[in-house]
Amino acid sequence: xxxGNGMLEIALAILAARIFVKHTGFLMNLSHFxxxxxxxxxPIAAASMxxxxxPGGDALGWRGMYVIVLMLSLLPVIPALLGRLPIEPxxxxxxxxxxxRKLLRDPVAWLIVLVLTSGVISxxxxxxxxxxxxxxxxxxxxTDASGxxxxxFLCFTLARLLLGPLTDxxxxxxSIMVLSLSSGICSIAALIAGEGGAILFALAGVGIAPIYPTxxxxxxxxxxxxxxxxxxxxxxxxxxxxxxxxxxxxxLIEGVRDLYADRGDDASRLIGLQAGYGFIGAMALLxxxxxxxxxxxxxxxxxxx
Numbered sequence: 001x002x003x004g005n006g007m008l009e010i011a012l013a014i015l016a017a018r019i020f021v022k023h024t025g026f027l028m029n030l031s032h033f034x035x036x037x038x039x040x041x042x043p044i045a046a047a048s049m050x051x052x053x054x055p056g057g058d059a060l061g062w063r064g065m066y067v068i069v070l071m072l073s074l075l076p077v078i079p080a081l082l083g084r085l086p087i088e089p090x091x092x093x094x095x096x097x098x099x100x101r102k103l104l105r106d107p108v109a110w111l112i113v114l115v116l117t118s119g120v121i122s123x124x125x126x127x128x129x130x131x132x133x134x135x136x137x138x139x140x141x142x143t144d145a146s147g148x149x150x151x152x153f154l155c156f157t158l159a160r161l162l163l164g165p166l167t168d169x170x171x172x173x174x175s176i177m178v179l180s181l182s183s184g185i186c187s188i189a190a191l192i193a194g195e196g197g198a199i200l201f202a203l204a205g206v207g208i209a210p211i212y213p214t215x216x217x218x219x220x221x222x223x224x225x226x227x228x229x230x231x232x233x234x235x236x237x238x239x240x241x242x243x244x245x246x247x248x249x250x251x252l253i254e255g256v257r258d259l260y261a262d263r264g265d266d267a268s269r270l271i272g273l274q275a276g277y278g279f280i281g282a283m284a285l286l287x288x289x290x291x292x293x294x295x296x297x298x299x300x301x302x303x304x305x
Contacts, residue, residue: 006239036157098225107297112215118287120242137270163210172214178288180208183207219234252276
């Protein structure tokens, strides 16, 4: 399924880059706003569907729900078959089409990979680890922890809708720099403040949400002749990096907990969880730092994105 999802993610990013030739940052964030909205609605709808009663009296269950939900994926096939891509705009003939070999030698490409990978590690890890952190570190109930996670996704989704237009106005690299920095600060501040600052975990979603779509807009503008190649290169490496990053968080939690085992189970568990979540905040700060280097490098070359 993830092979299919990965191909879909790359294909949609390439299509969006071809279609959103104006106001690219805003429209990329808008499209991902609907992705975030569906991420909020779909689990609620799926849970409701599992309780539906079939004619024989049995519940639909998770298997039946999966069949129905996966069948809905056929709906986008209809406009995809009927639609036609716009004619690719004319480019300067002296500008060479990008290739994987050129991307491998391009410092900008690797900086963008670092920016996107660190940003996505932070983004996905918050969704994966926040509820677990609140339950085990602060003894929150699953309901309360899920509520805070929902608040994170609400901030996350609204940020893509409301902040998208600002990325076109202030520039993509500058926007990524400021937003990822704010997310990292919120995550680290939440750890320092303790349980009373838990709302800062949710507010971290405001800064981290626009990173992915804004990087896609940056790739579309930086590599107009070979956007598909640049997106495939970047997203593929990002996918590998995000898996390794999530693995590193789990390993860090276990390692630090074992290191402080002499302090007792509760204390060592708390320190381990704080170390793991601190890594999530550090990834957002690394995203900002990499973007500073990218911004200065592009500015030195007379490029503004």
